[in-house]
Amino acid sequence: MSEPSCTQLINLFNSLFRDTLNTVLVKGDDEPIYLPADENNPHHRVIFAHGFFASALHEIAHWCVAGKERRKLEDFGYWYKPDGRTADEQALFEKVEVAPQALEWIMAQACGLKFNFSADNLSGGIGASDSFRQNVHDRVHHLLENGLPDRHRQLVEAMLVEFKQPPLQPAQFSLEGR
Structure with missing residues:
Protein backbone atom coordinates (compact mmCIF):
# COMPACT_ATOMS: atom_id res chain seq x y z
CA MET A 1 0.00 0.00 0.00
CA SER A 2 1.19 3.52 -0.72
CA GLU A 3 1.83 6.05 1.99
CA PRO A 4 -1.32 7.29 3.73
CA SER A 5 -2.47 10.72 2.63
CA CYS A 6 -3.46 13.71 4.71
CA THR A 7 -6.77 13.72 2.86
CA GLN A 8 -7.48 10.19 4.07
CA LEU A 9 -6.62 11.17 7.62
CA ILE A 10 -8.71 14.35 7.50
CA ASN A 11 -11.71 12.46 6.13
CA LEU A 12 -11.32 9.70 8.70
CA PHE A 13 -10.99 12.09 11.65
CA ASN A 14 -13.84 14.30 10.50
CA PHE A 53 1.08 13.83 8.19
CA ALA A 54 3.29 13.59 11.29
CA SER A 55 2.16 17.05 12.38
CA ALA A 56 -1.45 15.94 12.05
CA LEU A 57 -0.82 12.89 14.22
CA HIS A 58 0.96 15.01 16.84
CA GLU A 59 -1.84 17.58 17.01
CA ILE A 60 -4.48 14.84 17.16
CA ALA A 61 -2.57 13.25 20.04
CA HIS A 62 -2.71 16.52 21.98
CA TRP A 63 -6.44 16.71 21.27
CA CYS A 64 -6.88 13.16 22.56
CA VAL A 65 -5.07 14.05 25.80
CA ALA A 66 -6.98 17.30 26.38
CA GLY A 67 -10.00 17.09 28.63
CA LYS A 68 -13.36 18.72 28.00
CA GLU A 69 -12.44 22.02 29.68
CA ARG A 70 -9.06 22.30 27.92
CA ARG A 71 -10.81 21.75 24.58
CA LYS A 72 -12.60 25.07 25.17
CA LEU A 73 -9.26 26.93 25.16
CA GLU A 74 -6.98 27.99 22.31
CA ASP A 75 -4.13 25.47 22.09
CA PHE A 76 -5.78 23.76 25.08
CA GLY A 77 -4.41 26.54 27.31
CA TYR A 78 -0.97 24.91 27.33
CA TRP A 79 2.26 26.72 28.04
CA TYR A 80 4.65 26.57 25.14
CA LYS A 81 8.24 27.72 25.05
CA PRO A 82 9.67 27.73 21.53
CA ASP A 83 13.05 26.50 20.32
CA GLY A 84 16.01 27.40 22.47
CA ARG A 85 14.77 25.96 25.76
CA THR A 86 17.21 25.49 28.63
CA ALA A 87 17.85 22.01 30.03
CA ASP A 88 15.32 22.65 32.84
CA GLU A 89 12.71 23.93 30.39
CA GLN A 90 13.37 20.93 28.17
CA ALA A 91 12.85 18.57 31.11
CA LEU A 92 9.45 20.19 31.77
CA PHE A 93 8.59 19.91 28.07
CA GLU A 94 9.47 16.22 28.08
CA LYS A 95 7.36 15.60 31.18
CA VAL A 96 4.19 16.94 29.51
CA GLU A 97 4.97 15.36 26.14
CA VAL A 98 5.09 11.71 27.28
CA ALA A 99 1.33 11.10 26.97
CA PRO A 100 0.79 12.80 23.59
CA GLN A 101 3.90 11.28 22.03
CA ALA A 102 2.87 7.82 23.23
CA LEU A 103 -0.50 8.31 21.54
CA GLU A 104 1.21 9.67 18.44
CA TRP A 105 3.46 6.58 18.25
CA ILE A 106 0.43 4.30 18.48
CA MET A 107 -1.35 6.24 15.72
CA ALA A 108 1.75 6.23 13.50
CA GLN A 109 1.92 2.44 13.84
CA ALA A 110 -1.81 2.18 13.10
CA CYS A 111 -1.17 4.11 9.88
CA GLY A 112 1.85 2.00 8.92
CA LEU A 113 4.33 4.81 9.50
CA LYS A 114 7.58 5.16 11.42
CA PHE A 115 7.39 7.28 14.56
CA ASN A 116 10.05 9.85 15.43
CA PHE A 117 10.43 11.26 18.92
CA SER A 118 10.21 15.03 19.00
CA ALA A 119 12.24 17.13 21.40
CA ASP A 120 10.98 20.21 19.53
CA ASN A 121 14.13 22.11 20.51
CA LEU A 122 16.35 22.21 17.45
CA SER A 123 18.09 25.51 18.14
CA GLY A 124 18.55 24.60 21.81
CA GLY A 125 20.72 21.67 20.76
CA ILE A 126 18.95 19.36 23.21
CA GLY A 127 17.41 16.27 21.61
CA ALA A 128 14.98 13.80 23.11
CA SER A 129 16.62 12.31 26.19
CA ASP A 130 16.98 8.58 26.72
CA SER A 131 14.72 8.81 29.76
CA PHE A 132 12.06 10.60 27.69
CA ARG A 133 12.21 7.91 25.01
CA GLN A 134 11.91 5.22 27.69
CA ASN A 135 8.98 6.99 29.36
CA VAL A 136 7.13 7.29 26.05
CA HIS A 137 7.85 3.62 25.29
CA ASP A 138 6.61 2.58 28.75
CA ARG A 139 3.44 4.67 28.29
CA VAL A 140 2.76 3.01 24.91
CA HIS A 141 3.00 -0.44 26.51
CA HIS A 142 0.80 0.65 29.41
CA LEU A 143 -1.86 1.92 27.00
CA LEU A 144 -1.76 -1.22 24.88
CA GLU A 145 -2.05 -3.45 27.93
CA ASN A 146 -4.70 -1.42 29.78
CA GLY A 147 -6.72 0.13 26.96
CA LEU A 148 -6.69 3.40 25.09
CA PRO A 149 -8.79 6.42 26.04
CA ASP A 150 -12.12 6.40 24.17
CA ARG A 151 -11.44 9.04 21.47
CA HIS A 152 -8.04 7.59 20.79
CA ARG A 153 -9.36 4.02 20.69
CA GLN A 154 -12.04 4.99 18.15
CA LEU A 155 -9.49 6.69 15.94
CA VAL A 156 -6.86 3.95 16.14
CA GLU A 157 -9.42 1.25 15.34
CA ALA A 158 -10.56 3.24 12.29
CA MET A 159 -6.93 3.87 11.23
CA LEU A 160 -6.10 0.18 11.35
CA VAL A 161 -8.96 -0.50 8.93
CA GLU A 162 -8.38 2.52 6.69
CA PHE A 163 -4.64 1.97 6.35
CA LYS A 164 -4.90 -1.84 6.27
CA GLN A 165 -2.66 -2.52 9.26
CA PRO A 166 -2.64 -5.59 11.54
CA PRO A 167 -3.86 -5.29 15.15
CA LEU A 168 -1.40 -3.52 17.39
CA GLN A 169 0.87 -5.61 19.60
CA PRO A 170 3.39 -4.40 22.20
CA ALA A 171 6.20 -6.13 20.27
CA GLN A 172 5.69 -3.64 17.41
CA PHE A 173 6.97 -0.85 19.69
CA SER A 174 10.67 -1.00 20.38
CA LEU A 175 13.40 1.49 21.22
CA GLU A 176 15.95 -0.58 19.31
CA GLY A 177 17.25 1.19 16.23
CA ARG A 178 15.72 4.54 17.14
Whole structure:
Protein backbone atom coordinates (compact mmCIF):
# COMPACT_ATOMS: atom_id res chain seq x y z
CA MET A 1 0.00 0.00 0.00
CA SER A 2 1.19 3.52 -0.72
CA GLU A 3 1.83 6.05 1.99
CA PRO A 4 -1.32 7.29 3.73
CA SER A 5 -2.47 10.72 2.63
CA CYS A 6 -3.46 13.71 4.71
CA THR A 7 -6.77 13.72 2.86
CA GLN A 8 -7.48 10.19 4.07
CA LEU A 9 -6.62 11.17 7.62
CA ILE A 10 -8.71 14.35 7.50
CA ASN A 11 -11.71 12.46 6.13
CA LEU A 12 -11.32 9.70 8.70
CA PHE A 13 -10.99 12.09 11.65
CA ASN A 14 -13.84 14.30 10.50
CA SER A 15 -16.16 11.34 9.91
CA LEU A 16 -15.60 10.26 13.51
CA PHE A 17 -15.61 13.57 15.36
CA ARG A 18 -17.26 16.37 13.35
CA ASP A 19 -20.76 15.43 14.47
CA THR A 20 -20.01 13.67 17.76
CA LEU A 21 -17.54 16.18 19.27
CA ASN A 22 -17.94 19.14 16.88
CA THR A 23 -14.26 18.89 15.94
CA VAL A 24 -12.54 18.82 12.56
CA LEU A 25 -8.97 18.23 11.40
CA VAL A 26 -7.67 20.99 9.14
CA LYS A 27 -4.53 21.23 6.99
CA GLY A 28 -2.86 24.52 7.88
CA ASP A 29 -0.32 26.66 6.08
CA ASP A 30 1.61 27.74 9.15
CA GLU A 31 2.30 26.54 12.68
CA PRO A 32 -0.06 23.97 14.22
CA ILE A 33 -2.75 25.18 16.61
CA TYR A 34 -6.01 24.09 18.19
CA LEU A 35 -8.83 26.61 17.95
CA PRO A 36 -12.17 26.14 19.69
CA ALA A 37 -15.39 26.96 17.85
CA ASP A 38 -16.26 30.64 17.78
CA GLU A 39 -18.70 33.04 16.13
CA ASN A 40 -16.96 32.60 12.75
CA ASN A 41 -16.27 28.85 12.92
CA PRO A 42 -18.92 26.38 14.05
CA HIS A 43 -16.43 23.56 14.70
CA HIS A 44 -13.42 23.18 16.98
CA ARG A 45 -10.35 22.91 14.73
CA VAL A 46 -7.25 20.77 15.10
CA ILE A 47 -4.97 22.55 12.62
CA PHE A 48 -1.76 20.80 11.60
CA ALA A 49 1.32 22.34 9.99
CA HIS A 50 2.07 22.56 6.29
CA GLY A 51 0.23 19.41 5.29
CA PHE A 52 2.64 17.14 7.20
CA PHE A 53 1.08 13.83 8.19
CA ALA A 54 3.29 13.59 11.29
CA SER A 55 2.16 17.05 12.38
CA ALA A 56 -1.45 15.94 12.05
CA LEU A 57 -0.82 12.89 14.22
CA HIS A 58 0.96 15.01 16.84
CA GLU A 59 -1.84 17.58 17.01
CA ILE A 60 -4.48 14.84 17.16
CA ALA A 61 -2.57 13.25 20.04
CA HIS A 62 -2.71 16.52 21.98
CA TRP A 63 -6.44 16.71 21.27
CA CYS A 64 -6.88 13.16 22.56
CA VAL A 65 -5.07 14.05 25.80
CA ALA A 66 -6.98 17.30 26.38
CA GLY A 67 -10.00 17.09 28.63
CA LYS A 68 -13.36 18.72 28.00
CA GLU A 69 -12.44 22.02 29.68
CA ARG A 70 -9.06 22.30 27.92
CA ARG A 71 -10.81 21.75 24.58
CA LYS A 72 -12.60 25.07 25.17
CA LEU A 73 -9.26 26.93 25.16
CA GLU A 74 -6.98 27.99 22.31
CA ASP A 75 -4.13 25.47 22.09
CA PHE A 76 -5.78 23.76 25.08
CA GLY A 77 -4.41 26.54 27.31
CA TYR A 78 -0.97 24.91 27.33
CA TRP A 79 2.26 26.72 28.04
CA TYR A 80 4.65 26.57 25.14
CA LYS A 81 8.24 27.72 25.05
CA PRO A 82 9.67 27.73 21.53
CA ASP A 83 13.05 26.50 20.32
CA GLY A 84 16.01 27.40 22.47
CA ARG A 85 14.77 25.96 25.76
CA THR A 86 17.21 25.49 28.63
CA ALA A 87 17.85 22.01 30.03
CA ASP A 88 15.32 22.65 32.84
CA GLU A 89 12.71 23.93 30.39
CA GLN A 90 13.37 20.93 28.17
CA ALA A 91 12.85 18.57 31.11
CA LEU A 92 9.45 20.19 31.77
CA PHE A 93 8.59 19.91 28.07
CA GLU A 94 9.47 16.22 28.08
CA LYS A 95 7.36 15.60 31.18
CA VAL A 96 4.19 16.94 29.51
CA GLU A 97 4.97 15.36 26.14
CA VAL A 98 5.09 11.71 27.28
CA ALA A 99 1.33 11.10 26.97
CA PRO A 100 0.79 12.80 23.59
CA GLN A 101 3.90 11.28 22.03
CA ALA A 102 2.87 7.82 23.23
CA LEU A 103 -0.50 8.31 21.54
CA GLU A 104 1.21 9.67 18.44
CA TRP A 105 3.46 6.58 18.25
CA ILE A 106 0.43 4.30 18.48
CA MET A 107 -1.35 6.24 15.72
CA ALA A 108 1.75 6.23 13.50
CA GLN A 109 1.92 2.44 13.84
CA ALA A 110 -1.81 2.18 13.10
CA CYS A 111 -1.17 4.11 9.88
CA GLY A 112 1.85 2.00 8.92
CA LEU A 113 4.33 4.81 9.50
CA LYS A 114 7.58 5.16 11.42
CA PHE A 115 7.39 7.28 14.56
CA ASN A 116 10.05 9.85 15.43
CA PHE A 117 10.43 11.26 18.92
CA SER A 118 10.21 15.03 19.00
CA ALA A 119 12.24 17.13 21.40
CA ASP A 120 10.98 20.21 19.53
CA ASN A 121 14.13 22.11 20.51
CA LEU A 122 16.35 22.21 17.45
CA SER A 123 18.09 25.51 18.14
CA GLY A 124 18.55 24.60 21.81
CA GLY A 125 20.72 21.67 20.76
CA ILE A 126 18.95 19.36 23.21
CA GLY A 127 17.41 16.27 21.61
CA ALA A 128 14.98 13.80 23.11
CA SER A 129 16.62 12.31 26.19
CA ASP A 130 16.98 8.58 26.72
CA SER A 131 14.72 8.81 29.76
CA PHE A 132 12.06 10.60 27.69
CA ARG A 133 12.21 7.91 25.01
CA GLN A 134 11.91 5.22 27.69
CA ASN A 135 8.98 6.99 29.36
CA VAL A 136 7.13 7.29 26.05
CA HIS A 137 7.85 3.62 25.29
CA ASP A 138 6.61 2.58 28.75
CA ARG A 139 3.44 4.67 28.29
CA VAL A 140 2.76 3.01 24.91
CA HIS A 141 3.00 -0.44 26.51
CA HIS A 142 0.80 0.65 29.41
CA LEU A 143 -1.86 1.92 27.00
CA LEU A 144 -1.76 -1.22 24.88
CA GLU A 145 -2.05 -3.45 27.93
CA ASN A 146 -4.70 -1.42 29.78
CA GLY A 147 -6.72 0.13 26.96
CA LEU A 148 -6.69 3.40 25.09
CA PRO A 149 -8.79 6.42 26.04
CA ASP A 150 -12.12 6.40 24.17
CA ARG A 151 -11.44 9.04 21.47
CA HIS A 152 -8.04 7.59 20.79
CA ARG A 153 -9.36 4.02 20.69
CA GLN A 154 -12.04 4.99 18.15
CA LEU A 155 -9.49 6.69 15.94
CA VAL A 156 -6.86 3.95 16.14
CA GLU A 157 -9.42 1.25 15.34
CA ALA A 158 -10.56 3.24 12.29
CA MET A 159 -6.93 3.87 11.23
CA LEU A 160 -6.10 0.18 11.35
CA VAL A 161 -8.96 -0.50 8.93
CA GLU A 162 -8.38 2.52 6.69
CA PHE A 163 -4.64 1.97 6.35
CA LYS A 164 -4.90 -1.84 6.27
CA GLN A 165 -2.66 -2.52 9.26
CA PRO A 166 -2.64 -5.59 11.54
CA PRO A 167 -3.86 -5.29 15.15
CA LEU A 168 -1.40 -3.52 17.39
CA GLN A 169 0.87 -5.61 19.60
CA PRO A 170 3.39 -4.40 22.20
CA ALA A 171 6.20 -6.13 20.27
CA GLN A 172 5.69 -3.64 17.41
CA PHE A 173 6.97 -0.85 19.69
CA SER A 174 10.67 -1.00 20.38
CA LEU A 175 13.40 1.49 21.22
CA GLU A 176 15.95 -0.58 19.31
CA GLY A 177 17.25 1.19 16.23
CA ARG A 178 15.72 4.54 17.14
